[in-house]
Amino acid sequence: MQTRMIDKQWSEKYPGVGKGPVATEPCISPEYFERERELIFRRHWLNVGRVDEIPTAGKYFVRELEVCKVSVLVVRGNDDQVRAFHNVCPHRGNTLVLNERGTCPGRFGCGFHSWAFTPEGKLAFVPDEENFFDLDKSQYGLSAINCEVWEGFIFINLAPMPKQSLREFLGGVATQLDNSPFSEMKLLKTYKVEENANWKTGLDAQNELYHLPFQHRYTIGDSFLLKDGKYCRFSNVNLYNYHSVWSCEYNPAHKPLPTEALLNRMDSALTNIRFDKRISDFDWYLIFPNMALLLFTGPSGDFFMTYNFWPLSVDRCLWEMRYHFPPAENVGQRLAQEWTIGQLRDTLMEDAFQHEKIQKGLASRACSHMVMQDEEITIRHFHEVLECEMAKV
Amino acid sequence: MSTxxxxxxxxxxxxxxxxxLSSERERIAKRIATPMDEVIEFHGKISARLEAIIIYLNQYPYSQMPEDGQRLCDMALSLVEISNLVEMYKNPAVLNMIEPERFVPYE
Structure with missing residues (x-):
């Protein structure tokens, strides 16, 4: 056991992080939300997907970033490079691609006047071109959005000139997880839920285990190591410039359910894909501002999840959850994966319910601040980073 | 019976x-639409055969399943879908969860 069940160890490790109350206003203030659009979501690298969603030339997907009122077209060019563009025809501003995903049939054609663009974003054809006035087609390619890829995760940045590369921004997270076998795992399942909650209300509620034995007592309350059989404790916390990770160990005293026990016993595969750089059984990374990356160990291979919390308004967000597993070799492995997905899904459905109840409580302004203990240090850290970024005008 | x-x-x-049922959305809909006593009966019958089902189906690579094997696999996936209802929640509707129709799976 690597977990030390001692009190207040994380604030001792990171004495620079505060211990006082955290304001609730950022989760309920419309004015704060308007500033977040500019200062957070238009200035930082945002994860919009993975390269395996667009494995071959011409494949694309579209993400609607409502918080920035931007539609992003992410496409793999014939040169194999992944690029992001505003999903807008530069002729008269029409929305270019209407499908959520697909394969570019050679050209992206605008539905308005049939201007046509290559998967690399160049303007290739203009109907009745001779009737324009000195039209320089090289000036009217799709408007590019900064796009960089780390370990298969696609990030975009809406700032005209990002102040850091993606690599610099990820910092210690990238160092920790470079060369991990993410690409050997495939997207198996996605869940999406529109919540009546501020995006941070959802993210904060996920960013700790203190609640686990209580809110999830019917589902996964005993899955992780407990102090005195009662309280969850992290085995490690690392804080980075913008990001953080907490880790925990599975509970050896966990009592598996009958189907769970059988499936664990029958879960076998020849390949055994592992994250060598896992810190503990379960690592939960917050990648600022709105992404979480979760690494799990499983009986016949590791797996990972991502969360993306997309703000829709001050009190609404879209929570996307994606599960990536090693491709199942046999039914035993597939059923075990499905059981794990379902178990976590039910827990996340409890969370989604809770997020809305928390938002309702915060919106009532009954409390002006939140009180947090040592196992909630990564939430504190996130709010400190947020405040710091919001202060940069 | 030859069929x-x-x-x-x-x-x-x-x-x-x-x-x-081949999709999670269909399995969830079936779970919700089925009375609890029928769910318990299905759970009892299939879980008693689950180990045999896995041993039988494991003879095939997952991506090359014959049609009748795929149907059996989809039935086992339904068992996975309802197993917590019977073994843990003891109830068709779990307390304090968001409405299932708002929590949408994509496969």
Whole structure:
């Protein structure tokens, strides 16, 4: 056991992080939300997907970033490079691609006047071109959005000139997880839920285990190591410039359910894909501002999840959850994966319910601040980073 | 009966063929629409055969399953879908969860 069940160890490790109350206003203030659009979501690298969603030339997907009122077209060019563009025809501003995903049939054609663009974003054809006035087609390619890829995760940045590369921004997270076998795992399942909650209300509620034995007592309350059989404790916390990770160990005293026990016993595969750089059984990374990356160990291979919390308004967000597993070799492995997905899904459905109840409580302004203990240090850290970024005008 | 939809060794599970559903959305809809006593009966019959089902189906690579084997696999996926209801929640509706229709799976 690597977990030390001692009190207040994380604030001792990171004495620079505060211990006082955290304001609730950022989760309920419309004015704060308007500033977040500019200062957070238009200035930082945002994860919009993975390269395996667009494995071959011409494949694309579209993400609607409502918080920035931007539609992003992410496409793999014939040169194999992944690029992001505003999903807008530069002729008269029409929305270019209407499908959520697909394969570019050679050209992206605008539905308005049939201007046509290559998967690399160049303007290739203009109907009745001779009737324009000195039209320089090289000036009217799709408007590019900064796009960089780390370990298969696609990030975009809406700032005209990002102040850091993606690599610099990820910092210690990238160092920790470079060369991990993410690409050997495939997207198996996605869940999406529109919540009546501020995006941070959802993210904060996920960013700790203190609640686990209580809110999830019917589902996964005993899955992780407990102090005195009662309280969850992290085995490690690392804080980075913008990001953080907490880790925990599975509970050896966990009592598996009958189907769970059988499936664990029958879960076998020849390949055994592992994250060598896992810190503990379960690592939960917050990648600022709105992404979480979760690494799990499983009986016949590791797996990972991502969360993306997309703000829709001050009190609404879209929570996307994606599960990536090693491709199942046999039914035993597939059923075990499905059981794990379902178990976590039910827990996340409890969370989604809770997020809305928390938002309702915060919106009532009954409390002006939140009180947090040592196992909630990564939430504190996130709010400190947020405040710091919001202060940069 | 020559029209069996399941592999020979699992024809006794034929009465539960309606649980052989290929998508999670369909399995959730079936779970919600089925009375709890029927869910418990399905759970009892299939979970008693689950180990045999896995051993039988593991002879095939997952991506090369014959049709009758795929139907049996889809039935086992339905067992996975409802197992917590019977083994943990003891209730068709879990307390304090968001409405299932708002929590949408994509496969």
């Amino acid at each position: 069996s939809q399941l592999p020979e060794a699992f024809r006794d599970l034929e009465p539960y063929i309606a649980w052989s």
